[in-house]
Amino acid sequence: MGSSLKPEELMVELQSKGVRLEQGSGKGRQGGAGPANGKGMVFGNYQITVPTSGECATNSEYSLHEDGEHALIYKDGEVVSEVELIATPRFYELHTEDGVPYHKIALLHGRDCLASTVIQTCSRWHGEERCQFCGIGTSLNDENTVPVKTPKQLAEVAEAAQRLDGVTHVTLTAGTTVNPLYGIKHLGDCAGAIKEATGLPVHIQFEPVDDPDIYRHLKECGVDTVGMHLESFDQKVRERITPGKARISIEEYFKGFAGAVKVFGRNQVSTYIIIGLGESLADTLAGCTRCIEMGVYPFVVPLRPVKETPFANIAPPVPKTMAEIYREVARSLADHRLSAADSKAGCVRCGACSVLPAFERKKTWLSMS
Template sequence: MGSSLKPEELMVELQSKGIRLEQGSVKGRQGGAGPANGKGMVFGTFQITVPTTGECAMNSHYSLHEDGERAFILEDGEVISEVELIGKPQFYALHTADGVPYNKIALLHGRDCLASTVIQTCSRWHGGERCQFCGIGTSLNDNNTMPVKTPKQLAEVAEAAVRLDGVTHVTLTAGTTANPLHGIKHLGDCARAIKEATGLLVHVQFEPVEDLSIYSQLKDYGVDTVGMHLESFDQKVRERITPGKAKLPVSKYFESFAKAVEVFGRNQVSTYIIIGLGESLADTLAGCVRCIKMGVYPFVVPLRPVKETAFANMAPPEPKTMVEIYTEVARALADKGLRAADSKAGCVRCGACSVLPAFER
């Protein structure tokens, strides 16, 4: 048993090529706003989610074999690695007093991050302005979640997730509301309720708004880190892939990044950058370096096919491409003293949707 690839290279392969699951295997998180349709795995000290649906996974030469409590990665039928699977958390079995299952309110991401799409609707979902890769409405249509989670519900679930499953931090996101400021303030209310109930570190994600005082308000609510997701630095790519969000120029994001870093500090502000949307890698690297110099962590991820979206059967970028961008971004992070491990909460701290943290070594 063994692979000729380094552990980080194998993780890149799996996230780019996907993995076939044996009949009866649990598929992992389905639908949702972020990198869904994946299976959580642990390689040494690093955790990743691996695509399990779409053409890339269905045709992958990698497969997963589960044998009792052990699991193995196979390449063309040959075992190349043993892997630890992230199991179903205990808090999923619980319900609120009015009968709502806890896993319709929040989910476990990675080994110890509690995550919730607090507002499971987006003002751009219907019509021509929605993000082409996003499946925020699919899990709602499948009755796997609820439209809006309340602060009280999230505090209750968070308390159980800490007590039963050792959760250590929280990620809160939302679809864009008709008045974006209202959505952000609801995220803040939820963060405050969780913080008061559990003391957990909390990360929130939202689009920039004109009112730059919102960052100080969120800090007062108890928010520890924030994320504003550009996805691409290329305006033409943004207009094609995220037409609604593209109405807000890249310059506005950088203005907001600067203010957020002023409030939350270096390494506590992040942005998702998706590789595989048709961007220039040189432009992407230049944008990442610009973020890093400001103290913003560019959380670089490969495109993830999500069911019932325009990108459901799109292939993630080739492993070689991801290794190249991870290597260069990791070098830039090291030059400026930024590390995933120093992020207090959220996607960067979890790291499961990217292999960038493994390249920081």
């Protein structure tokens, strides 16, 4: 058993090519706005989510086989790696005081991150403003969640997840509300309730708004880290793929980044950068470097095909492209002393949707020096 690929290289392959689930393998998480339509796996010290739906996974040369306590990755009929699958957490078995199953309030992401789409609707979901890759409405349509989670519900679930399953940090996101400040402040209220109940570090995600005081308000609520997701540094790509969000200019995002870094500090502000939307490599690397220089962590991820979206069958970028970007961004992160390991909470700390943290830790970029 074995592969000629290094662990981080195999993880890049799997996130780009997906994995077929053989009979007996769980289907993974379906729908949603985060690591949807994927399965959590652990390779040694590294955790990732791997696409399990769409044409890339259906036609993948990789397959997952579960045999009792073991899970094996096969390539063309031969075992290439043993993996640990992330078990269903115990808190999923419980219900809130008002009768809602905990798993409809929040989910386990990776091994130790509790995550919730607090507002499961988005003012841009219907019509021409919708982000082409986002599946925020699918899990609501499938009745796998509830439209809005309350601070009390989230605090209750977080306490149980911490006690029963060892959760160490929390990620809260939301669809964009008609009045964006309403959604942001609701996330802050939820973070405060979780912090009071558990003491856990909390990350929240939102679009930048023209209110410089919002960051201090969130900090006072108990928020530890924030993410404002630009997705692409190419405005033409943004207008085509995220037409609603594209109305907020790239410079407005960077203005928001600067304001957030002043309050939360370097390495505690992040932005998702999705590879595979039609962007240029040079623009992507230049944008990532600009973020890093100001203390913002660019969380680089491959496009994830999500069911019932226009991008459901779009293939993620090829492994070679992802590896090249990871190496260059990891080099820049090291040069500016930013690291996923130093993030207090959220997607960057979890790291499962990207292989960038593995490239950081392994210093794979040194081979390019």
